[in-house]
Amino acid sequence: MRTVDPARFRTVLGHFCTGVTVITAHDGVAPAGFACQSFAALSLDPPLVLFCPARHSRTWPAIRDAGSFAVNVLAEEQRELSAVFGTRGTDKFGSVDWSPAPSGAPVLAGALTWIDCRLEAVHEAGDHYVVVGEVTALGEQSSGRPLLFYQGRYTTTEPVGADLGGLLAWAGPDDWL
Helix, strand or coil: CCCCCHHHHHHHHCCCCEECEEEEEECCCCEEEEEECCEEEEECCCCEEEECCECCCCCHHHHHHHCEEEEEECECCCHHHHHHHCCCCCCCCCCCCEEECCCCCEEECCCCEEEEEEEEEEEEECCEEEEEEEEEEECCCCCCCECEEECCEEECCCCCCCCCCCCCCCCCCCCCC
């Protein structure tokens, strides 16, 4: 059996561009949240999403215990906000404007959109968990551009080529172009 070098693994996977989100929750006492690149749509019917917090995350237990969460999709101008939510030991909500989603989870001002979810399932997966959420409410969409992460740094992109807006809803075979 071959062993994969963790540094090389990280470098290779760094070639996969991801969006930047902030996962938030509110336990009725205080808000909690963390920056998250490991987020994806999972199912249209029922509407499910997933994200992957590290097992050693200090924020994940508060989100788990809340039983619901919001996914805030960050805009390209929200790099500093991403850095705040990606740092341990700071008052992440001290200088952030937010309003509650229907679940009570914080929706961050300026996010491109948000997805409110009920915690559906948690699966152990190596040094992370795979968290599945059932979508219960959706925010309005902004016309801004998303904040992306690629090869260890933030980036943005210009739309190129055909509109693939129906891709997520594609129910056909593996060939989608």
